[in-house]
Amino acid sequence: MKPRVPAGLPAAAIAATVLALLPFTLSGYHQGLASEVAIYFIAILGLNILTGYTGQISIGHGAFMAIGGYTTAVMSHYHHTNLILTLPLAFAFAFACGVLVGIPALRFSGVYLALATFAFAVSVPQLALKFSRFFGGSNGLQASRTVSHTWLYATSWSCAAILFAVAWLLLGGRTGRAFRAVRDSEVAAVSTGISLPIYKILSFGVSAAFAGVAGSLFVIHTNGFAQPNEFGVILSLQILIGAAVAGLGSLWGVLAGALFVGLLPNLSTSVPLIGSSHGQDVVFGLIVIAIMLLLPNGVAGLLARFARLRARA
Amino acid sequence: MVELARRFVVRERRPRRTRTGVSAPVLAGLAAACIFLVIGCLSSSIFAQQTVAGLAQGVIFSSLALSLVLIYRATEVINFAQGEMAMATTYTAYQLTLWGISYWLAFFLTLGIAFVFGVVVQVAVIRPVQHSVIAVVIVTVGLFLLIDGLVTWRFGADLKFMQAPFGNAVYHVGDVTFARQDLGTLIVSIVSVLLLWALFRFTKLGLAMRAAALRPAAAALVGVRVNWMLAIGWGLAAVLGAVAGLMTEPTQFLQPTMMQAVLLYAFAAAVLGGLESPAGAVIGGLALGVFLNLVGQYVGFATSELRLPIAFAVLLGVLLLKPTGIFGHKKVQRV
Numbered sequence: 001m002k003p004r005v006p007a008g009l010p011a012a013a014i015a016a017t018v019l020a021l022l023p024f025t026l027s028g029y030h031q032g033l034a035s036e037v038a039i040y041f042i043a044i045l046g047l048n049i050l051t052g053y054t055g056q057i058s059i060g061h062g063a064f065m066a067i068g069g070y071t072t073a074v075m076s077h078y079h080h081t082n083l084i085l086t087l088p089l090a091f092a093f094a095f096a097c098g099v100l101v102g103i104p105a106l107r108f109s110g111v112y113l114a115l116a117t118f119a120f121a122v123s124v125p126q127l128a129l130k131f132s133r134f135f136g137g138s139n140g141l142q143a144s145r146t147v148s149h150t151w152l153y154a155t156s157w158s159c160a161a162i163l164f165a166v167a168w169l170l171l172g173g174r175t176g177r178a179f180r181a182v183r184d185s186e187v188a189a190v191s192t193g194i195s196l197p198i199y200k201i202l203s204f205g206v207s208a209a210f211a212g213v214a215g216s217l218f219v220i221h222t223n224g225f226a227q228p229n230e231f232g233v234i235l236s237l238q239i240l241i242g243a244a245v246a247g248l249g250s251l252w253g254v255l256a257g258a259l260f261v262g263l264l265p266n267l268s269t270s271v272p273l274i275g276s277s278h279g280q281d282v283v284f285g286l287i288v289i290a291i292m293l294l295l296p297n298g299v300a301g302l303l304a305r306f307a308r309l310r311a312r313a
Numbered sequence: 314m315v316e317l318a319r320r321f322v323v324r325e326r327r328p329r330r331t332r333t334g335v336s337a338p339v340l341a342g343l344a345a346a347c348i349f350l351v352i353g354c355l356s357s358s359i360f361a362q363q364t365v366a367g368l369a370q371g372v373i374f375s376s377l378a379l380s381l382v383l384i385y386r387a388t389e390v391i392n393f394a395q396g397e398m399a400m401a402t403t404y405t406a407y408q409l410t411l412w413g414i415s416y417w418l419a420f421f422l423t424l425g426i427a428f429v430f431g432v433v434v435q436v437a438v439i440r441p442v443q444h445s446v447i448a449v450v451i452v453t454v455g456l457f458l459l460i461d462g463l464v465t466w467r468f469g470a471d472l473k474f475m476q477a478p479f480g481n482a483v484y485h486v487g488d489v490t491f492a493r494q495d496l497g498t499l500i501v502s503i504v505s506v507l508l509l510w511a512l513f514r515f516t517k518l519g520l521a522m523r524a525a526a527l528r529p530a531a532a533a534l535v536g537v538r539v540n541w542m543l544a545i546g547w548g549l550a551a552v553l554g555a556v557a558g559l560m561t562e563p564t565q566f567l568q569p570t571m572m573q574a575v576l577l578y579a580f581a582a583a584v585l586g587g588l589e590s591p592a593g594a595v596i597g598g599l600a601l602g603v604f605l606n607l608v609g610q611y612v613g614f615a616t617s618e619l620r621l622p623i624a625f626a627v628l629l630g631v632l633l634l635k636p637t638g639i640f641g642h643k644k645v646q647r648v
Contacts, residue, residue: 057447104629107636111391111588114450115580116632119625122577129618233573237393237454244451279466285459292452293441 012164015255019157023150031149032221033266038156039217041258044242045160045167045251046210051240052248053171054203055183056105060117061211062236063124066228068094068212069219070128070135073226076143083143087159087216094212095205102204106197121236125228136226143224156217163210168251170206179203183249211239241288247300256299260287339639343596350603358488363606369495370564371602372502376557377572377579378586378594379506380550385588387526387546390449394456396576398434398551399558400569401460402427404468406559407475407567416476420559424552431551435544443543465569473567478559498560505556506595509549522546577621578602581628587638597639601627 023031047061068090075081075089101120108116128135135141147155170176178199181189190196219226238261246257264287265280295302354361377395384392392398402423409419434456442448479497483490513519524532525542533539557579558572565571582601586593604627605620631639 051447057450059450104633107633110446111385111389112584112632112636114391115584116629118580119577119628123622123625126618126622130616130622237457241451241454244447248447279462281458281462282466283462285455285457285462288455289438289452289459292448292455293438296442296445296448 011252016161019161023153026153028149031153033263035149035152035156035217035221037258037262038153038160039214039221040239040242040262041160041254042156042163042217043211043214043239044246044254044257044261045163046207046214047239047243048246048248048251048254049167049171049179049210050203050207051243052250053176053179053183054200056200056203057110057114058117058207059114059236059240060101060119060121061207061239062231062233063117063121064094064098064208064211065215065218065235065239066124066128066226066231067097067208068215069226069231070141070215071212072216072219073141073143073224074135076145076224077141080144083145083147083220084155087155087213090212090216091209094215095209097212098205098208099201101208102201105204106200118233118236121233125231128226128228128231135228138228140225140227140230143219143226146224147220152217152221156221159213159217163213164251164254167210171251175199175202180249245288245291245298247298247302250298250300250304252303253298253300346600359610360607361489362491363610364603365489365491366495367603367606368599369492369498369602370606371582371599372499373557373560373575373598374578374582374602375595375598376502376505376553376560377575378582378598379509379591380553380557381579381583382586382588382591382594383546383550383553385583386591387522387543388443388449390446391453391580392547392550393450393453393576394434394460395453395550395554396572396579397457397460397464398427398430399554399561399575400572401464402430402551402555403558403562403567403571404464404473406555407468407473410475416478420478423559424555427551427555428548431548431554432544434551435547439547440540440544461569468567468569470569475562475567477563479563494563498563502556502560505553509553510591512549518545574621578605578624581624584628584638585631587640590638590640593638593640 022034026034043061043065046064047058050056050058071090071093072083072086075086076083081089101117105113105116129137132138171179178189178194181192181194182196182199182203186196189199215231218230222230242257242261244257245260246253246255264284291298297304350364354364377399380395380399381391384390384395405426406419406423409422410416414422438452438456439449442452477494479493482493484493484496485491513523521532521537522542522545524535525537525539526546529539532542557575561571561575565575578601579598582598583594584597585601586595586597588594601624605624608623609617609620
């Protein structure tokens, strides 16, 4: 990790400064968009910890976002909890759920795990529909207050910065090395004394907790409404796409992945010829396929290639 | 002398039975389930009706699950766009009937188009990223969005109707009413599964495809064109998917989202059966269809919102007991 610090820290500092100054130049609508990018940033960061660093494929992170989002909505709707306070609650509750999902997930690997988490992603919104008395059914459950665009922008990017720092410290240290050992070879990891259950479950928990915070902010972003169809399968797929675009197993592409998933659907609605919501799917699908064909390691892989070129020059 | 002779006697190798991966408890469980169904059908007409309807639904899950298994066996990846490809080919059939072609001619033309479609998809976008499972998964997710968008753009999101392939007649056997549609679906799907099985079992092409899937390097050495075999596998999977789509159409009608739920059930069915076993996929699909219909009929708590969660709860339960599915093998992992 040592040689990375000088390269990464200035970049992070510049990004933080730009982000802090941005709200003064953006309109309310664009601040909303920027907050959406922050939300995807957090979710992709979380998925990257699990899939990129620990090698456990998850297509179910939309479900953890739903859990975090409904935590916020329920606490705010029924108990009038301060929205800021619901964020750590969502973190903790999603962490617990992640651990609970992580325990049976120990039995699966590879494609089976992908499908099991996918099943989880499909089932959770259905549960919100089934217990509609408590969760408000398909109309959703509304938090007791709404917030301004600037409030949301500041909160979501602060959360993103804090969680990025947490992820960076966690992954750079002993835990991160253990995660990567589990990813690269489970047998080799066990034989060097790394406990597979502990690290896999921990990875699931942390990853879910990140997604939970993202979900909580997502609910605040949609005027405080938590709705089952907002947390559908498509959301899980978008996070996975974002993580792939960002590049799995590296933190430096996450912002690019979040920009891609957060902004592209909004930009492509203004494409001439097919500027409709279906045209948006077409463009999104095409670009995803093109990126996977041209940049199999995502933006992080591209950055690494540039870094190597510069080092050689 | 005796010692020496003993040393040189080549022990005769017992002919190895091909492993089907079915253990005794699994077989006993399946037999018990069948007996339960037969007794239930004989004692209650509603039960019989639900069972037949469940089989008709299950056989659709089976077809799509089988197409997933075909691809999984060859390349160990899951095609998330399988359902959307099936949906697109069903729309193709719809377009053909709009041009005045009769239903069954359109049916067979569509199967041909689906085959070409599957091959083209494999060659154009899957082959370049074949080496990485996650890249293939993401490309298929991209295909999912792309096909969905294109079809919605061309045909709109509203319901379309095709001519019912088997008519709307019903048969009465005692108190039980069977829809001709359900029986037709069962027959068409079973015939296509059997044809596929025969292709794999009795033709040279099928042999080459199996070889390419099981031992790509060795198959290439004896002259099998592995890449083309994989492409043909995708084509055949698309054909099975097209059958599933065309058989779903009479009950769900044509809409861009028609195959999404079916795909989820097909995932469940394929994993139940072990993902590597074609027979497992078929049995998994049928079992899931019947089980969901019976639970929906007799368990009050299981309302329609819970259909998918119940399917996946069953799946998780089975996987926790047997992580490689009912018919799966455990793989030994080397470092």
